[in-house]
Amino acid sequence: MDLKETWKDVDAYFNDELKVSDEVTNSILKKNEEAGLPPIEVAATHGKMLFLLAKMSGAGSILEIGTHGGYSTVWLARALPKDGLMATLEVSDQHADIAEDNIRNAGFEDQVTVIRGPALESLPKLLERGYPRFDFIFIDANKDGYPEYLEEALNVSTTGTVIVADNVVRQGRVIDPDSGEKSVPHIRKFIDMLSENDEIETTVIQTVGRKGYDGFLLGRVK
Ligand code: DHB
Numbered sequence: 001m002d003l004k005e006t007w008k009d010v011d012a013y014f015n016d017e018l019k020v021s022d023e024v025t026n027s028i029l030k031k032n033e034e035a036g037l038p039p040i041e042v043a044a045t046h047g048k049m050l051f052l053l054a055k056m057s058g059a060g061s062i063l064e065i066g067t068h069g070g071y072s073t074v075w076l077a078r079a080l081p082k083d084g085l086m087a088t089l090e091v092s093d094q095h096a097d098i099a100e101d102n103i104r105n106a107g108f109e110d111q112v113t114v115i116r117g118p119a120l121e122s123l124p125k126l127l128e129r130g131y132p133r134f135d136f137i138f139i140d141a142n143k144d145g146y147p148e149y150l151e152e153a154l155n156v157s158t159t160g161t162v163i164v165a166d167n168v169v170r171q172g173r174v175i176d177p178d179s180g181e182k183s184v185p186h187i188r189k190f191i192d193m194l195s196e197n198d199e200i201e202t203t204v205i206q207t208v209g210r211k212g213y214d215g216f217l218l219g220r221v222k
């Protein structure tokens, strides 16, 4: 049996049985694909996981670094209470345009703001723009930025802030500094920074499924 096919089939099984996907989330994937965005959204099962983590943590404010077409954005926004708010940072105007459409169609335009421009320019201005320290932060942007995104994320965190980062395993290449994959040195630096930081408790969950083999970093600020 081809293990990768099994991962996909099992992902589809749980997606169907647990009714993970719905019309709104499926329509976002379709729209992103039609617009030619790279198909690098989180799997539906993992979008639902992000929703559950944010909901379980009781997050009233969510920050996303890397909007893409707004797929994970909408999953996370669904976890917000009525008076909750979310900021999502996106460098590409094309991606931001599509994401804003998807966010509007999902009914979250009053709670979610797409902030355009390089995240490293937006992040230091969030508090002065009136945002509170965030309860939940999802990092899923250019991997060479992860170390600096972590630093900036910690600057807008407080005790209890949950930090989740996508793509920290990269088909296992994370343990091979010479893998040739460009993201690996940056991910390893990101992990080193966490290793040396006593102010955040962390673990990693490796994932398989329709998006292959990767993993999420999970952390909580002490
Ligand atoms: C890539 C980025 C992602 O965030 C992801 O989940 C998968 C792949 C990429 O840039 O290749």
Ligand code: MG
Residues within 6 Å of the ligand: 040, 041, 042, 140, 141, 166, 167
């Ligand atoms: Mg990702």
